[in-house]
Amino acid sequence: MEATNAYAQDHGHDHPTGLMRWITTTNHKDIGTLYLWFSFIMLLAGGCLALLIRAELFQPGLQIVTPEFFNQLTTLHGLIMVFGAIMPAMVGFANWQVPMMIGAPDMAFPRMNNWSFWLLPVAAIMLVSSFFVPGGASAGGWTMYPPLFLQGGISNDMTIFAVHILGISSIMGAINIVTTILNMRAPGMTLMKMPLFVWTWLITAYLLIAVMPVLAGTVTMLLTDRHFGTNFFNAAGGGDPVMFQHIFWFFGHPEVYIMILPAFGIISQIIPAFARKPLFGYASMVYATASIAILSFIVWAHHMFTTGMPTSAQLFFMYATMLIAVPTGVKVFNWVATMWRGSMTFETPMLFAIGFVCLFTIGGFTGLVCAITPVDIQIQDTYYVVAHFHYVLVSGSLYAIFAGVYFWLPKWTGHMYNEKLGKLHFWLSTIFFNVLFFPMHFLGLAGMPRRIPDYALQFADFNALATVGAFGFGLSQLILLVGVIKCIKGGEKAAGRTWEGADSLEWTHLPSPPPYHSFVTPPVVK
Amino acid sequence: MGALAALMSMAAWAEESKYNLPTPQSEVAQEIFDLHILIMWVCVGIFIVVFGAMFYSIWKHRKSLGHKAAHFHENTLVEVIWTVIPFAILIAMAIPSTKAILNMRDASNPDMTIKVTGYQWKWEYDYRTEGIKLMSALSTPRDQIDGSAKKGENYLLEVDNAMVVPAGKKVRLLLTANDVIHSWWVPAFGIKQDAIPGYIKDAWFKANTPGTYRGQCAELCGKDHGFMPIVVEVKSADDYAKWVADQKVKSAAVTMDPNKTYSADELKAQGEKVYAANCAACHQANGAGLPPAFPAITGSIIATGDKAAHIAIVMNGKPGTAMAAFGKQLNDVDLAAVVTYERNALGNKTGDLVQPADIKALRK
Ligand SMILES: [Cu+2]
Numbered sequence: 001m002e003a004t005n006a007y008a009q010d011h012g013h014d015h016p017t018g019l020m021r022w023i024t025t026t027n028h029k030d031i032g033t034l035y036l037w038f039s040f041i042m043l044l045a046g047g048c049l050a051l052l053i054r055a056e057l058f059q060p061g062l063q064i065v066t067p068e069f070f071n072q073l074t075t076l077h078g079l080i081m082v083f084g085a086i087m088p089a090m091v092g093f094a095n096w097q098v099p100m101m102i103g104a105p106d107m108a109f110p111r112m113n114n115w116s117f118w119l120l121p122v123a124a125i126m127l128v129s130s131f132f133v134p135g136g137a138s139a140g141g142w143t144m145y146p147p148l149f150l151q152g153g154i155s156n157d158m159t160i161f162a163v164h165i166l167g168i169s170s171i172m173g174a175i176n177i178v179t180t181i182l183n184m185r186a187p188g189m190t191l192m193k194m195p196l197f198v199w200t201w202l203i204t205a206y207l208l209i210a211v212m213p214v215l216a217g218t219v220t221m222l223l224t225d226r227h228f229g230t231n232f233f234n235a236a237g238g239g240d241p242v243m244f245q246h247i248f249w250f251f252g253h254p255e256v257y258i259m260i261l262p263a264f265g266i267i268s269q270i271i272p273a274f275a276r277k278p279l280f281g282y283a284s285m286v287y288a289t290a291s292i293a294i295l296s297f298i299v300w301a302h303h304m305f306t307t308g309m310p311t312s313a314q315l316f317f318m319y320a321t322m323l324i325a326v327p328t329g330v331k332v333f334n335w336v337a338t339m340w341r342g343s344m345t346f347e348t349p350m351l352f353a354i355g356f357v358c359l360f361t362i363g364g365f366t367g368l369v370c371a372i373t374p375v376d377i378q379i380q381d382t383y384y385v386v387a388h389f390h391y392v393l394v395s396g397s398l399y400a401i402f403a404g405v406y407f408w409l410p411k412w413t414g415h416m417y418n419e420k421l422g423k424l425h426f427w428l429s430t431i432f433f434n435v436l437f438f439p440m441h442f443l444g445l446a447g448m449p450r451r452i453p454d455y456a457l458q459f460a461d462f463n464a465l466a467t468v469g470a471f472g473f474g475l476s477q478l479i480l481l482v483g484v485i486k487c488i489k490g491g492e493k494a495a496g497r498t499w500e501g502a503d504s505l506e507w508t509h510l511p512s513p514p515p516y517h518s519f520v521t522p523p524v525v526k
Numbered sequence: 527m528g529a530l531a532a533l534m535s536m537a538a539w540a541e542e543s544k545y546n547l548p549t550p551q552s553e554v555a556q557e558i559f560d561l562h563i564l565i566m567w568v569c570v571g572i573f574i575v576v577f578g579a580m581f582y583s584i585w586k587h588r589k590s591l592g593h594k595a596a597h598f599h600e601n602t603l604v605e606v607i608w609t610v611i612p613f614a615i616l617i618a619m620a621i622p623s624t625k626a627i628l629n630m631r632d633a634s635n636p637d638m639t640i641k642v643t644g645y646q647w648k649w650e651y652d653y654r655t656e657g658i659k660l661m662s663a664l665s666t667p668r669d670q671i672d673g674s675a676k677k678g679e680n681y682l683l684e685v686d687n688a689m690v691v692p693a694g695k696k697v698r699l700l701l702t703a704n705d706v707i708h709s710w711w712v713p714a715f716g717i718k719q720d721a722i723p724g725y726i727k728d729a730w731f732k733a734n735t736p737g738t739y740r741g742q743c744a745e746l747c748g749k750d751h752g753f754m755p756i757v758v759e760v761k762s763a764d765d766y767a768k769w770v771a772d773q774k775v776k777s778a779a780v781t782m783d784p785n786k787t788y789s790a791d792e793l794k795a796q797g798e799k800v801y802a803a804n805c806a807a808c809h810q811a812n813g814a815g816l817p818p819a820f821p822a823i824t825g826s827i828i829a830t831g832d833k834a835a836h837i838a839i840v841m842n843g844k845p846g847t848a849m850a851a852f853g854k855q856l857n858d859v860d861l862a863a864v865v866t867y868e869r870n871a872l873g874n875k876t877g878d879l880v881q882p883a884d885i886k887a888l889r890k
Binding site: 015061062063068071076085101135139140141145147148150151152153164222226234235236237239241242275276277278279280281282283284306307308310314315318319322323325326329330335336337338339340341342343344345354357358361365368369372373374375377378379381382412442443445446447449452454455456457458462491514 | 545546547548554555557558561562565566569572573576577579580583584587588590594595596597598599600601604605608609612613616619620623624625626627628630631639670671672673677680681682683701705706707709711713716717718720722723724725726728729734738741743744745747748749751752753758776816818819845846847848876879
């Protein structure tokens with residue numbers, strides 16, 4: 001601890017300015033900012049791809065894009081949103097908040113922190129530029145299933161390398177977060193006194209360390225199948241295409257929780273603050289988070305019910321998946337109980353938090369419907385599933401990110417954001433989000449498969465509606481951009497403790513904005 | 527509250543409308559349908575209770591009404607209750623679901639078996655006992671897709687050769703794929719099974735009412751994934767028997783004699799048909815291909831060069847690319863015809879012919 005402080009102090013006066021400040025920075029706040037801006041840019045990039053998809057699907061027939069290009073759009077939309085937008089945003093929050101919330105001066109490994117961030121743009125450039133190589137970008141879906149993925153061109157190799165780089169970045173980030181949380185808490189801050197956001201990130205970081213190598217391994221197997229004559233997944237050479245799916249989803253299911261657990265953490269900070277009442281069941285929230293994380297390792301094959309696995313396996317994975325509803329329910333009940341008989345106000349962070357609880361729960365319920373194997377047989381790979389995972393990822397993870405941004409912007413910038421714009425952003429987003437995704441449930445039930453560029457006539461009306469919602473939702477995000485820029489540029493001064501009910505260290509012990517090096521001497525937590 | 531009421535009425539409306547699972551036509555589909563309705567209502571019920579409480583709280587417990595915050599937290603009894611109740615509900619859901627799975631997976635004692643093979647982008651139906659083999663591909667004309675003609679009623683859900691089965695019989699499907707993973711899905715029968723290269727998976731259905739039922743490939747399988755529909759015609763026993771008889775006559779009539787030597791025009795005429803049905807999806811009807819993913823045939827070094835190399839790539843395909851081995855799919859006459867066609871049409875003029883006997887000599 002001493003050493004870290006000394007390091008922080010003597011670099012305090014001579015850090016570079018301008019562009020070099022950002023390239024060489026080892027400061028957790030700078031790096032957090034970089035992560036968040038990167039993720040916002042990726043959100044817009046992935047969003048543009050989504051708008052192209054929706055524009056093509058506005059009417060039956062092929063109007064705007066070719067089927068090949070359509071597949072590239074869906075593939076890159078998925079990869080960019082998962083690895084470029086949601087995950088880096090969560091890491092951005094961890095960078096800003098974890099040291100401040102546990103009373104530490106910085107992250108444990110500041111240089112590795114710099115490196116974890118700067119790998120991301122490299123991977124992003126590789127992914128985006130793959131649109132311009134011969135044959136276009138990867139078109140086998142973000143899940144990269146062979147043998148289809150073995151067919152594509154050079155862009156598939158670029159995707160594999162991009163995934164490798166993103167994986168290295170995530171693993172380094174996760175190691176950094178675990179070490180920071182375990183070693184650098186202020187005196188008196190026991191594990192069970194940590195803010196829930198810190199807890200959720202501790203557990204998430206372990207998930208990342210466990211599964212990112214699995215992903216890296218399996219895409220490497222794709223690479224050797226493509227170029228070095230192995231036949232891991234090529235049936236003609238004695239390989240097994242289904243094995244890829246098992247390995248991929250062994251990563252992929254925990255990945256879902258990697259994207260949602262920090263969101264749970266953010267929401268668990270915000271609801272008590274605006275209800276002015278402590279979280280109803282702190283300990284049970286911690287245990288629920290841990291149970292979800294552990295269960296996430298034994299449910300992967302629910303993504304594969306239609307592969308025709310043995311009946312006993314279908315039963316096992318159905319039961320295990322249904323079980324996840326219990327700790328998830330505990331979380332939702334806890335949030336509601338925290339609000340119950342509080343003294344609530346409804347500033348933008350709270351609006352997004354309430355939106356999160358409602359809409360994420362709808363996604364949870366449709367998840368339960370998907371868990372029921374026979375029903376999943378009907379809705380797997382249809383728009384029902386598309387609706388389901390956008391309810392948990394957009395109105396789940398992304399809403400939590402929005403909520404967190406509005407919640408902590410005053411702390412980060414020292415200025416209040418514009419409440420009117422914030423509320424407008426919330427209401428427009430929520431209305432258009434539902435116009436966009438709610439009809440997709442019905443499309444899926446009625447039999448529309450996902451990942452198709454054109455569809456039968458009976459699906460036309462709801463597809464048109466969804467497209468209207470998509471453009472509304474997409475454009476509403478510009479309000480966020482305006483709001484954030486205005487807040488950075490100026491505005492009403494924010495108090496150190498901006499929110500009356502917020503009680504973690506960054507609110508109680510630090511001014512807004514916090515000094516470049518906060519907690520040079522650790523606070524004492526009672 | 528308004529939102530909840532809307533949700534309720536939506537749910538009720540969805541139950542009947544064309545936006546729910548289609549009317550079940552098999553026992554399994556019926557079970558799935560009922561399970562889905564049951565679970566949806568349970569979820570709607572829980573949603574109303576939990577969010578009723580939340581919105582009540584939002585309404586009443588706000589600072590602007592002067593509500594003072596209580597300070598209660600941690601209550602073990604409450605936490606046990608809200609863990610145990612959901613658990614019990616889940617068990618209640620698991621019981622009928624388990625029954626449905628056991629029924630769905632029991633493909634034993636079928637009345638007939640059809641082998642289904644997925645290709646990029648068509649289905650092959652092989653009636654083993656009847657000795658009938660069909661290729662089933664999209665029949666919607668191109669101009670409807672690109673918008674220059676009015677779209678028909680079954681736009682994108684129509685095929686040249688439908689699968690035909692008798693009503694009331696347990697049909698077992700054996701599914702596999704030749705190139706990439708596809709998924710055979712007919713919602714009305716409650717059946718969706720991936721067709722995976724290297725595996726043979728089974729599934730079954732028993733359709734009770736004669737009629738035409740439609741579905742689509744449900745696993746992303748490349749460029750024309752959205753264009754490989756499935757159509758099943760369920761016929762009465764008599765009509766089915768008639769269909770089988772017709773099919774046999776037809777295939778006898780179409781089959782060309784593999785021992786004959788054909789003229790250039792005969793081969794090219796047959797080759798054009800084979801090309802349109804099997805090759806045009808990738809290499810395009812005019813032979814221009816879609817480079818670099820799908821090379822042009824026009825001016826191709828292989829299609830204008832050594833005959834043996836040309837025959838070899840068509841028969842054996844090229845592993846790791848979308849070019850499949852057509853040796854297994856096409857007979858000697860069709861292979862000879864399509865190679866001759868590629869070498870002497872689509873802008874190519876090698877002038878050489880490939881006869882069925884040449885292909886036959888290469889098999890073994
Ligand atoms: Cu397919």
